Amino acid sequence: MSETRPLLEVKDLVKHYAVRGGVLRRQVGTVHAVDGVSFSLGVGETLGLVGESGCGKSTVARTVLRLVEPTSGSIKLNGADIIPLSKSEMRPVRRSMQIVFQDPFASLNPRMTAGDIVGEPLTVHGLASGDAKQARVAELFRQVGLRPDQMKNFPHQFSGGQRQRICIARALALGPSLIVCDEPVSALDVSIQAQVINLLIDLQRAHGFSYLFIAHDLAVVAHISHRVAVMYLGRIVEIADKTELFANPRHPYTQALLASVPVANPKMKRLKPMVDGDVPSPINPPSGCAFHTRCRYVIDRCKVERPALADAGTGHQVACWLNDGTGRPG
């Protein structure tokens, strides 16, 4: 998939939040939410972004959409950097990128009907009004598996899965080429999760857009993604094709992450739990490789120098010093 023309190119993305304290609201620290993240996403591709809570996944998602302004870095959509764009210049760009949020209860305005919510993007961009808009919204409802007669209902009259379908319909309304999914199924029941994931896959087949799919559930990511990126404390530590990453994880953190997943396959050999302790605070991230405090293979170099993402095989990139960057424990 890596040979396809990139739709989205993120380079050295950094987002720091100031921590203020005291009477004078002086800056007393910096949260390194995202600390130099680079990746690319091809047309029609799904990149899964996984990591523990607080590792900066959602911040990456919001920065890509410029809902959060990055501290530095570049985000290229179809080759054009969107970071320098002004608010009004962003408006047409927003048509090609949309987001689906985690909480389907909070991401719909409780005072608007489902039809109004889905039709709103059309109104905002002046794409359709009146009967044409109604027809388009009805079509979107059908596409996501809702009945058009549910358009006049309010969000609280829908179930969680149905609400998430409304969110997906809203994201589809503008015909985007990129949809960022920020843990779209984490808040749903397992049975509903599968339905929503399959809906997302079907929609991608029909429309050919790309997903930046953020999740902490590896099984979900494995199902939907073409490539997977693993984040730890604001950095990507490993990025590879899905099959390659799951069969042959190289970064000790990825190995630990995979080992912690309950696998419904008795033939698959389970790895022993490999990390303990908590994720260090992003306010004061460890020097060198951020994972060195919990890594069982830690060597002196890890504590001083920060490893860059290096290609360890075709398209398999790892940020680890072990065995000259192959990540393989010797």
Added chain:
Amino acid sequence: MTAVNYDSELRRAGAHATHGWRRLAFLAQRYVLGTFGLFIMILFVWTALSADLIARYDPLTVDSAHRLASPSWAHWLGTDSFGRDVWSRIIHGARISLAVGIGSTALGCTIGVFVGLISGYLSGWVDLVFQRITDILQSLPLLVLALVMTAALGPSLPNVIVAIAIPLIPTVSRVIRANTLALREQPFVEAAKSIGMSETRIAIRHVLPNTLAPLIVLATAQLGSTILTEASLSFLGLGIPEPYPSWGRMLSESAAEYVRTAPWLVIFPGVAISLAVFGTNLFGDALRDILDPRQRG
């Protein structure tokens, strides 16, 4: 999570019928006091609207032959020192109280919503300036502020409305601001941003409608206190000017001189004020319980 979804709150309160008369009937039996308050309010409004029909005499007509007459069949609540019919004056006084109550609450809330929305939505230095002004206004009691205002503006009905509305602004803007701050972080606001919606439109379409429930609660609660403030202002001689019948002024005219000889002059306007404030407060409390259960104390 301050976005109050009052339909689901209603269901939690046990109202299974979420529409129409069945819901009203359910709420009425659950909130008996609130219903009583609503009844008083309706009575109050009806009285004010049809004052000309209910009043038996012109409230301003002086009748020197029947000065200080005690309650009788001719004058149900007696007459005052000018021979004016107390019943008619109380009925017409309801108009003044209602005009001031609704007028100043509406004015105060409108401006307060505007200030609160801007303050909460823009944040930064705008918010800082608004909030410090609000702090200053809130450090003074409602009545003292209103007193200063009327003293500066001069006593007349529009001035009284303005004078009582201004001290309301900080209270309303605080509530709206707090709500806006919470709503601003809601994913549906973020979704609106990602659609490419302008900030103004987001504020009006997405934030404002979700602050209405607490606003209604607050406005009803304030209605009683504005009526009381008007009565206090008039009592102190700074409210509605003579000869128009205001409950507060009716009290102040008679309190000192006639309280022993003609107690009906003091009792009945007092009862009118108490009833109006009591009714709005009962209704306001019930409304708060229904729309915003988290404020239950």
